[in-house]
Amino acid sequence: MKLTDQQCKNANVPSSGITLLSDGGGLYLEIRANGSKYWRMKYTSPITKKQVTFHLGTYPELNLKTARMECSKARLLITSGIDPKEEKQANKTQQHENRINTFETIARKWHTDRAKHPDKWTPDHASRVIRSLELHVFPYLGKRPIAEIMPLEVLDVLKQIEQAGKYDTAHKVYDVVNQVFSYAVVLRLCVFNPASELRRELAQVKQKPFPHITDPKEIGELLRRIDGYGGTIQVRTLLQISPYVFTRPSELRLIKWAEIDFQAALWRKEETEMKNGIPHLVPLSRQVIALLEQMKPFTGHYEYVFYNKSTGKPLSDNAANKAMHRLGYQGIATPHGFRHTASTNLNEMDYNRDWIEYQLAHKEKNSSRDSYNFAKYLDSRAKMLQEWADYLDGLKQQAA
Template sequence: MYLLIDKNNNKFWRFDYYHPYTKKRNTISFGSYPEVSLADARSRRDDARSLLAQNIDPSESRKLETINQVNSLKNTFSAVSEEWMTKQNLAESTIAKNKKFFQVIVDNIGDKPINSITPMDILNVCRIYEREEKYETAKKIKVKCGQILRYGVAIGLCERDVTQDLRGALKTPVVNHMAAITSPKEFAVLLSDIDHYEGTIITKTALKIAPLVFVRPGELRHAKWSEIDFEKNIWSYTPPKTKSKTGVELIVPLSTQVVDLLKVLQPITCNSEYVFPAITSALKPMSKNTINQALRRLGYEKKQVSSHGFRASARTMLDEVIQFPVEIIEMQLGHQVRDMHGRAYNRTKHLKERKEMMQKWSDYCEEIKSGVK
C-alpha cells in the first residue's frame, strides 16, 4: 500500500496486488488523504488481503457490492408492490382498495429493500390498525404484504415470505355476517315494503330485482344491457370476484317477473350501457350504497337487512321451504361447487333446473308478498 500524490498535490491511497487466478497486477483505491486516515487505509488493506486469501478479487468484490446496493435501492418494497399491481387482472374497485392499503404500508416500510423486510416491520404496520381495534384491516395488511413478498420470492428478489412468522401474532377479527332476513313472514313484509318504495324508477327497479336474482350487489349495479338476452331470458356475465381466477361466466335465468321489470326500465336507461346507471352520469353504474340507502329509507336498520343479505334470504328459503337441492342453489349463487370426485362443477350446468328454480323463487316471493296486510 502506498500514497499517490498527483501534480495538483492531491493524495490517494493505493494498493497493488495480483489477481488470484490470472496473476495479473491490479490496483485498487482506498480513497483520498486526509479524508481517509492512515489507520482507515490500513484497515481496508487488511480487508483486501483477507479477500485475496480466499481467492476473491477485492476490486470485483467492491463492484458486486455496489451493484447489490443499487439493486436494493431499486427493489424497495414500494417498487415491487407497484410492479405486482401491474401484473394483476383486478377490478377497478379492488385496485382502489389495494392502493388504500398499500399507501399505509409504503408510508412505513416502502423505502426498505424487499430482501431486508422483517416480520417485525410488517407487524408494526398491522398494529397501527390493531390499536384502533380495526382487526380485520390489520389482517388484510398482513395478507397484502404476504402477496408482495411471495411475488418477490418468485422473481428472485427475496428468499421467503416473512409474514408466515406472524401466525398468531394478530388478534382474530370477529366475523360479522351480512344482515339478512331468513323468515318467510318477515321477508314477505320486506318485499311488500319494497313495492311501496318512493324513489326513482331506476332505484326502485333495482331494489325489486335484487331479491329475485340474489346476485352480489356489485354485480347487479354493473349489469349491462348487452349481457341480457331477452329471447332466452338469461343474464350472462363474468363475476368480478372470480374474473382473475377462473374467468367462468355465470348465467342468471330471468323469471317472467324480472323480465317484465327490465322491459319497463329499458326505454328509460337504454342510452347507457348500464341497466342501472348513476343518477349523475349515464357513463357510470349506480352507486354501491344506493340499494342499502333505499332500505334505510324504508325503515330497515343496518343490523336488520342489507343488499348482500338477499343472497342469504334466497339460500335459506330455497333450501328449507321450497326444498331445491343445495348444489343447485350454491351454483346459482356463484359459489364453487364440487362433484363427488372433487372437481368443480361448470356454472353453466343444470341450467334447466336453475331456470325452474329461479321462476319458482319469483313465484314464491309474489305469493308470500300478496298475503301481507
C-alpha cells in the same frame, strides 16, 4: 517500513506529479500536487490474474488505522477468490437497486401486472387492493428497500391495524403484502419472503354474515319499502331485482344488456365478471324480466343496465347500501344479505342444496369436482327461482 500518522499528516506535497508513500502489503498513500491524499492498494486479481489498483478512501477522512483494516478485509476477499474491486462495484450496484426497488415501487408493479389480466381481478377488486396498500402499508414500508424488510417490520404494520380493531382488514392486508413479497422473490429482488410465516401471529377472525333478515313477515315489509323507494329508478330497480336473483351485489350492479337473453330468460356472466372466476348462468323469473323491460327506456342505449348518467359509469358500490340505509335498514339488512336470506329460506323449504349452491355461484371445494359446470341444474334452478319470486311476491302482498 510502516507509515506513521505523523508521516501521513506531514507528508510533503509535490510541486508536480504524484508522490507514493508505502505502508507495505500493497497499501500506499498517494499524494498529489493539489494536496489531495488517497489510500490505494495494489494486488493481483484472483479472477483475472492481472495487477489491480484499488481505491480505499481519502486521507484524512480515512485514517491510517482504518486504511489498514480496509486493506486486511480486501486481502481476506482475495484469499477467498473474490476480487475486492469487483465486490465493491457489485455492492454499489446492489445499493442502487435497493434505492430503486422500494416496497411501494414493487407493489405497484405487482398490482399493475395483476390488473392487466381481468381473468384474475375485476376493476373494482384492483381498486380496493391498491387503496388498501396506500392506506395501511405504504406510509410505513413504502420507501423501504424491499430486499431489506424484515418480518418484525411487516408484523408491526399488521399489529397496528389490529390495534385499531380492524382484525378482518389485518388479514386482508396480510394476504396482499404476502403476495407482493412472493412476487419480489420470483423476480429475485428478495432472498426470502418476510411475511410468509406471519399469518399465525394474527388474531383469528370469525367471519360474520352480512346483516340480513329471514323472518317471512319482515321480508315482505322490506320488499314493500323497496317498491316505495323514492330515489332514482336505477337504484330502485336494482334493489327490486336483488332478492329475486340473490347474486353478489357487484355482479348485479355491473350487469350489461348484452348479457341478457330475454327470449331464453337467462343472464350469462363471463368468468371475468365473477368473483370466483367461473362463468355463471342465472335463470330470470317473469318478475325480473318485467323489471328489466321497465329499464330499457332509461338505459337500454347504454352498455350497463344500471347506468348512472351523471357520472357516466355504472352505479357505485354504495348506491344500493345507501338506499337501504334511507329505508331504515342500516345494520339490519344489506343487498349482500339477500344471498343469506335466500339461502336460509330455500334450504328450510327443502330445495335441493346443490341447486342453491350453484345458484349462489359458490365454487366447489371438492377438488374432484373442480370442473364447475355453470349450466348444471339449470332447469331445476329456473323452476326454483320462479317459485322463489312468486313466494316473495306473496310475502309482499301479505305485508300490505
